[in-house]
Amino acid sequence: MVASKYVLTFINRSDENLTDAKVQQLILKIVAHIPSDIQTDFTTLKRLGDRAVDQYMTTSEPIDKDMLQGVSHHVDLILQHDDEYRQDKKLFVFDMDSTLIYQEVIELIASYAKVEPQVKAITDRAMNNEIDFKESLRERVSLLKGLTIDTIYEEVKGKLQITKGVPELCKFLHTKGIKLAVLSGGFVPFAQYIQEQLGLDYMKANVLETDSEGKLTGKVTGEIVDGEIKAETILTLADKWSIPLETIMMVGDGGNDLPAMGVAGFGIAWNAKPKVQAEAPCQLNTNSLLDALYILGYTDEEINHHLL
Template sequence: MLIARLIADPDGLETRLDAVTAALEREGMHVALAQMTDFCGDVLQIALPAGDAGVVRRLIDEHFAPADVLVSQVNFRIPQLFVSDMDSTMIGQECIDELADFAGLKDQVSAITERAMQGELDFASALVERVGLLAGMPEATIDTCLADRIRPMAGAQQLVATLRAKGCRTVLVTGGFHHFADPIAAQLGFDHVVGNRLAVTDCRLTGELAGPIVDSSVKERVLRDESAKIGEGAVSLSAGDGANDIPMLRAATWGIAYRAKPKARAAADGAINRGDLTAILDLLGIPRDEWVAPSHG
């Protein structure tokens, strides 16, 4: 059984559903059921007795984009674990790019960041190169950058709070830095944080990292280790936007690409391209009257 849930522009929805149904039939996949769900009137659910999830995703993208979509080969339920990337996923910025702006290096650092996220550069090498450019920066600059530049992504706090209220363990895992990730995780309500550490001497950045690098393999390992702690058959959800997130997205029960780069979007089970992060709650089938309101304290 394959189940696809999607949220798209309601205008012409029936016509596009007819078109995607015909396209799926041409691929040898029969649509057994297609209807709006009870838990959220915006969510269209398409059920197929069997099929190729990748082809279903591709055809939905072709006919409904921009849409929020999740394709599953198991019945939907509340995940027991949520592991998310931070930069450009839970927050709207790339921390190292914003920090570099204080040193007049944003264009140079942003170009490296973009190539790494597209999967054109080795992440670890790109990280070391970018951190090296920050050598000599006062550590206090990070606090200023955090206060002035860094903002949660729309829906982030409500997503995390609702999942936690449902008993889901939440973990923020980032190729960014604990200087940023720790306060952001506290603000958003994550249970645990894994990230890189900037080396500091005499209150200034040394241009080096302290400890091992958190790269794509570490992100995947965190998801697998946390799942193992829950037990066999643990249901996991992950979210990310760049090439560095791909192994983590693939390892989860459901990997969701948020406003993601093409490689990450292609590797994921779902994608958010239209709404904010609370669209994940709609796609999982959590009724809106059970969502936890974001804190404004």
């Protein structure tokens, strides 16, 4: 049987250095988690930075990330096939709320209608994949009925906080000629604003319906951007830009991002709900989304060079 080649990336969730001794401790735990009938050979160790290390390995049979569950609660372990697609990315697709920005926009809007707790409760259930996204969006938008949205658009935009590391990540990816897109279950004006701030190549989001007086009707007009639409949009963009699916990365935090991760070459659950982390191809739980570049195998030296 042909050996399976993998690269296992260790990323310390804190700002502390990831020592060689700590890496060796984790490798011993990993060996204990992999079934004994699978022969594992740890080969080259490559340091990406003070907090991140690549460990190359081969196994006698294929393995998956579920075999690494519980190895560490302080270091993210990202398992990938050691192939040309790891760094050869053509398209990065992002969720917006709680990914590119820290907030959930609908909760910011809900504060004006004094229904933020009710909306947040529904949002949490949707992001944890406990309720259908379309149903959750309709329930949340219905609570906003009667708001004069034009008067609060600019105020809400002013409250949006871009996630740490995102501007630098987008700048780096642009220098590599990689296209960037945001597919949001949020709303067009805010997704357009983030698109402009980050220079993204494509945007898709939901449209809030208003009446003749400019007040929200409590409904969404047009198709709802849920998990299925995100996945379909990735397929459409791949065809439009002649991009192999294997070269696409999807980054998100909610259950409605999982279908898109499923069609993309790889996916990152960014500080996501436990159920999403369990189902996503990998998880990243640090305080900077720039750390996604470690998952692609870039070193601190390479990252800093392109950001100068």
